[in-house]
Amino acid sequence: MEILTENPSLVLPPSIATIGCFDGVHRGHRYLIQQVCEAAVKRGLHTTLITFPIHPRQVMQADYQPQLLSCLPQKTALLKQLQADYCLMLPFTHELSRLSAKEFMNMLHEQFNIQALLIGYDHRFGHNRSEGFQDYCRYGKELGMEIIQAQALIENGVSISSSTIRKLLKEGNVKDANHFLGYSYYLDGKVVNGYKVGRTLGFPTANLRPSCPDKLIPEEGVYAVHVYLKEQRFAGMLNIGHRPTLNNGSDLSIEVHILDFNADIYDQSMRIEFVQRIRTEQKFTGLNELIEQLQQDRKEVRKLLLE
Known part of the structure; x- marks a missing residue:
């Protein structure tokens, strides 16, 4: 995997992407990224993971304490173990936060050559957080970008997520947290x-x-x-x-x-x-x-x- 930072000369090959903080790069994230890779093979596209160097809420709230599962060097090392072609570290700014979902998708399409976007089952982005998957599909059709809905990784009725793992760690239940992380x-x-x-x-x-x-x-x-x-x-x-x-x-x-x-x-x-x-x-x-x-x-x- 090649780790990329945004710059004016950055040119990516046609890709399918997914977006997330990927805090902890846990089994739920790996399942999502596996789906991206499988969809890329079917469509003859490269794979790009889009994430952020710092948590977006740290930009929007100066006093926010994120309680991360993995800091940037740790997250980068974990992502490098996976099979995606690129990881784009997209700086999260106030300007970026003001983009609508459609404007954000258009930027990905025009600036980074994202031809398809796989969206997490509960993921929302853009200035208007009330928009959902059907809205993204409509925008994608207008922009010429395929939108695919990802499946969550659920075990015994529990969705494997960063928030679930944080809760377990705060309870001292490191054994179950490790199981969901896929590592200690x-x-x-x-x-x-x-x-x-x-x-x-x-x-x-x-x-x-x-x-x-x-x-x-x-x-x-x-x-x-x-x-x-x-x-x-x-x-x-x-x-x-x-x-x-x-x-x-x-x-x-x-x-x-x-x-x-x-x-x-x-x-x-x-x-x-x-x-x-x-x-x-x-x-x-x-x-x-x-x-x-x-x-x-x-x-x-x-x-x-x-x-």
């Missing part, structure tokens, strides 16, 4: 200095500063995770929360105890992949009770990941 949800960033209390308890931790401040942090609690350091994988016990037993205040910490590991990794890059939540965050009566619970947590993590 992860956070990456740098290891930074923390309070260094864990080592005094026999549970030294690495504190993560996420590389993407807009990425969704799952619900507070203790998780079994895989930890990647310099392409090596380790089993880990992750805590997300405010450490109430230690009076950590309002600061949210993301700290992982790496099993069977003892090395200085400050300022190194680290990636944490979620496997399963073990329990919610709790306040204990004292350090002895906390240590006892951490020992139980570690046994459970070891059983899940190493046995």
Whole structure:
């Protein structure tokens, strides 16, 4: 796949396209893109995915916090794994937001040589969001652009969507979120200095500063995770929360105890992949009770990941 940015000299071959934020590039997105590729083969067209470098609502609302499943570098890497020919990163601007659906479709047709457009089952675009699929078909007929309606990926009555996955992560249900994503949800960033209390308890931790401040942090609690350091994988016990037993205040910490590991990794890059939540965050009566619970947590993590 070739990643493209809009520029005056950009010329694409005749293509069928689909449009979306593709946040997370989850199984629902992959099913949509598979439909684009199949339709392209039947029509002898190339495939183009049209997306945006930042979430459109961040342009329209300065204080909007998107809680992304994937930041741009992560989204781009995931999209590159797919079979489409092109991915067009279309800058979302106030001017673009004021285009009607018909004007937007005409721009795609005239400027980017989009001959057919596959539209998600519930996708709406253009300034007038009340327009729907039948309106798009009418505009397409006038513009000489074929409009095709995509099918949703539904499992057990649930449509696989970014909003569904966000809800699961906010509930701490990373196991089902991973199933819908088609891969393990992860956070990456740098290891930074923390309070260094864990080592005094026999549970030294690495504190993560996420590389993407807009990425969704799952619900507070203790998780079994895989930890990647310099392409090596380790089993880990992750805590997300405010450490109430230690009076950590309002600061949210993301700290992982790496099993069977003892090395200085400050300022190194680290990636944490979620496997399963073990329990919610709790306040204990004292350090002895906390240590006892951490020992139980570690046994459970070891059983899940190493046995």
